[in-house]
Amino acid sequence: MKxxxxxxxxxxxxxxxxxxAFTACSSESGATTEAPASGSESQAPATDNTKAEAxxxxxxxxxxxxxxxxxLPLTGSSTxxxxxxxxxxxxxxxxxxxxxxxxxxxxxxxLGGSKIELVFADHEANSDKATTEASKxxxxxxxxxxxxxxxxxxxxxxxxxxxxxxxxxxxxSSSAALTDGTTYAFGSIFNRVAANDEQESDxxxxxxxxxxxxxxxxIEKVAIAWINNSYGIHAEEMFKKFAEQxxxxxxxSVSYDASSTSFDTEAAKIKESGAxxxxxxxxxxxxxxxxxxxxxxxxxxxxxxxxxxGFQDASFAAVxxxxxxxxxxxxxxxxxxxxxxxxxxxxxxxxxxxxxxxxIDGPALEEFASVIVAAQGIEKAGSTDADAIIKALKENKFxxxxxxxEEIQFDENGQNIIMxxxxxxxxxxxxxxxxxxxxxxxxxxxxxx
Numbered sequence: 285m286k287x288x289x290x291x292x293x294x295x296x297x298x299x300x301x302x303x304x305a306f307t308a309c310s311s312e313s314g315a316t317t318e319a320p321a322s323g324s325e326s327q328a329p330a331t332d333n334t335k336a337e338a339x340x341x342x343x344x345x346x347x348x349x350x351x352x353x354x355x356l357p358l359t360g361s362s363t364x365x366x367x368x369x370x371x372x373x374x375x376x377x378x379x380x381x382x383x384x385x386x387x388x389x390x391x392x393x394x395l396g397g398s399k400i401e402l403v404f405a406d407h408e409a410n411s412d413k414a415t416t417e418a419s420k421x422x423x424x425x426x427x428x429x430x431x432x433x434x435x436x437x438x439x440x441x442x443x444x445x446x447x448x449x450x451x452x453x454x455x456x457s458s459s460a461a462l463t464d465g466t467t468y469a470f471g472s473i474f475n476r477v478a479a480n481d482e483q484e485s486d487x488x489x490x491x492x493x494x495x496x497x498x499x500x501x502x503i504e505k506v507a508i509a510w511i512n513n514s515y516g517i518h519a520e521e522m523f524k525k526f527a528e529q530x531x532x533x534x535x536x537s538v539s540y541d542a543s544s545t546s547f548d549t550e551a552a553k554i555k556e557s558g559a560x561x562x563x564x565x566x567x568x569x570x571x572x573x574x575x576x577x578x579x580x581x582x583x584x585x586x587x588x589x590x591x592x593x594g595f596q597d598a599s600f601a602a603v604x605x606x607x608x609x610x611x612x613x614x615x616x617x618x619x620x621x622x623x624x625x626x627x628x629x630x631x632x633x634x635x636x637x638x639x640x641x642x643x644i645d646g647p648a649l650e651e652f653a654s655v656i657v658a659a660q661g662i663e664k665a666g667s668t669d670a671d672a673i674i675k676a677l678k679e680n681k682f683x684x685x686x687x688x689x690e691e692i693q694f695d696e697n698g699q700n701i702i703m704x705x706x707x708x709x710x711x712x713x714x715x716x717x718x719x720x721x722x723x724x725x726x727x728x729x730x731x732x733x
Contacts, residue, residue, distance in 0.1 A: 350400045350668060352658050353421035355414055355431035355441050356651075358406035363568065363597060363647075367433060367456070368404060369639045370648035373632060374655035375402050384628055386685050388656070394663045402655065407432055411440040418444040427668040428453060428661070430654040433647065435459035435514040438476075439468060446470040451674045453477065453658045454698075455651035458484065458592045459518045463699035474698035475677050477653045478646075479705040481515075481565075481591055484615045485522035488589050489530040491613075491707050491719045492561060495587075501731055503586055507536035507559035509550055509574060511566055519565035519591045535559050544570070551577035560586045568594035572603050579607050586732050587709075590614030596646040605713035610730045616708040617646040617687060619715035621726045628685040649686065650704070657682050657692055688724050 354371055358364040379399045382389040393399045405421055407414035414437035421429060422444060428451045432438040438457040445452040446469065453475050454462065460482040461467040462474070479487075495501040508523045510516035520537060527534050536557035538550045551574060554562055562585055564571055571594030578584070588611045594600055595614035604612050620643035623630035632652065636644040644652070660682045665672035681693040689702045707719040709729055716727035 348398050350394070350398050350662065351403050351424070351426045352400055352655065353405065353418070353424075353426035353429035353431075354402050354655070355405045355407050355418050355421070355429065355437070357409045357433055357437070358404065359408045361568070362599075363433065364406070366598075366640055366642075366645070366648050367651045370636055370644060370652040371402055371404075371430070371655045373635045373639065374652045374659075375400055376635065377632070377656065378659045382631070384631060386628055386683070388660065388663075388683070389628075394659050395667070400655075400659055407434070407437045407441075409434055409437065411436045414438075414440040415444050419448075422448040422450055426450065427670070428658040428673060430455060430651070430658060433457060433651070435462060435518075438462060439470075439514070442468065442470040442474045446473050449473065449670050449674075451475070451658075451661065451670065451677055453654040453661070453677070455654035456592065456647035457515075459514045460522060461514065461518050463695075463697045465697040471697040473674055475657070475694045475700075476698050477657065477692060477700050477704065478592065478617065478650045479615060479703045480699060481519045481522045482525075483703050484591055484705065485519075485526040487615065487703070487705065487707060487719075488563070489526045489532065491589075492532065492587075493530055494719060495729065495731065499729070499731060501586060503560050504533055505535045505557070505559050506532045506561045506563065507534065507538070507554050507557050508563040509538045509540070509547075509554060509566065510564075511570060512539045512541055515591075515593065516565040519563075523563050523565075540570070545573065547574050547577045548580075550574070551581055551583065554578075555581050555583040562588045563591070564588060564595070565591045566594045568597040568600060571595060571600060575600075575603055575607055575609075575612070579609070584609065584611060584732050587729075588612050592646065598642050598645045601710055601713050601715065604710045610709065610711050611732060613707055613709040613718065613729070615646070615705040616715060616717075617704045618644060618649045619708050619717060619726070620644075621714060621716055622688070622724060625724060626686070626688070629687075632686050646705070653684060653687065653692065653704075656684070656686075 356364040356367050377389050381392050405417035407417055418441040429445050430453050432441045435457040438454045442452045451473050456478045458481050460480040492503050496503055510520045538553050540550055633644045661673050661677040664676035664680050681691050684692045687704045689704050691702050692700050693702050695701050706717045708715040709718045711730050717725050718729040
């Protein structure tokens with residue numbers, strides 16, 4: 285069953301540079317240096333023809349190895365390693381034959397037998413480092429680049445990719461600014477799999493409205509705690525926009541620095557505000573600390589709704605279970621509870637679990653998807669020519685039987701308009717699908733009185 289599309293498609297005409305790319309042999313910490321979010325500094329530099337020409341070469345022949353870059357936060361927490369494992373599962377699916385009802389998985393390689401090779405780089409949750417590492421991969425001749433989890437780092441990688449005219453497929457970054465068509469200039473080469481925070485906000489407030497109508501929840505007052513970086517800033521902006529649109533009262537908005545480690549003061553402000561539902565834009569470490577602070581204050585609102593980030597990290601399920609709370613909900617591209625309903629997702633999850641010892645989470649599945657879509661784009665292009673891949677990514681719909689939406693399609697600014705997310709709630713330590721109500725729903729929501 286296909287999900288409806290959320291969010292508006294922003295139409296902006298962007299010209300594609302005519303340059304060829306060469307084929308060659310290629311949660312998380314909240315401490316991040318973000319790329320500029322607005323103004324002239326956010327614009328990518330003009331394309332350096334010398335750098336673009338350095339990647340020019342003939343298209344790959346069957347049997348060649350095709351390198352795809354992947355820039356991730358591999359230092360500082362386990363998140364990056366989990367994302368890397370998901371990408372490696374995608375590489376396995378592409379390169380080897382699997383007994384699945386999915387053409388891509390049945391074949392060995394792409395373009396008549398060429399194998400892809402992922403070349404990983406570590407941005408250390410720092411946007412300057414992301415630029416440096418992406419440039420190294422692009423100099424090496426990767427035909428596409430993926431990553432980078434942290435929204436600011438994804439912007440930095442995309443700016444570098446634009447300079448080289450190489451397509452980028454971003455898996456899990458959620459800042460709406462990445463694809464709003466105005467903040468950055470890299471929309472021509474950029475494509476994002478995950479729902480952005482505008483799409484998530486719309487769905488979250490639609491969900492709260494459903495709770496009021498179906499369960500008489502009486503929710504009127506909402507608050508938000510958000511990390512002061514690109515991810516949090518834009519989540520807070522969308523939170524306020526849709527709170528007003530859906531007629532909910534915003535009673536508190538609390539920001540905190542990425543370097544913060546204690547949140548007792550912030551949690552107390554949220555509790556004192558009288559909020560019935562709290563939104564969080566936090567990474568795993570931050571969200572865990574907030575959850576403990578709320579518990580120590582005996583603060584148990586009707587629901588705590590989380591933007592991607594920490595809530596999607598599978599380790600948070602254990603945190604919520606240890607605290608004895610079913611309060612937390614948030615957007616997810618997947619949950620292990622869907623395994624009985626989705627054969628190919630279940631297969632991917634088992635491959636991932638064999639590598640990591642845990643079920644795949646939303647960001648990991650989205651990074652898996654970024655590699656799959658990169659390969660599909662190359663296959664649709666019929667070569668490793670950069671312009672052909674860029675064009676193919678913008679003009680085609682891609683089969684995604686591992687997602688509940690079953691398809692991925694990018695608009696001209698790079699946003700996947702077939703929103704791959706549902707609202708899940710941690711109920712007794714398991715991510716259950718509670719909204720929308722369809723064939724993929726696995727449980728009814730649990731609400732605090």
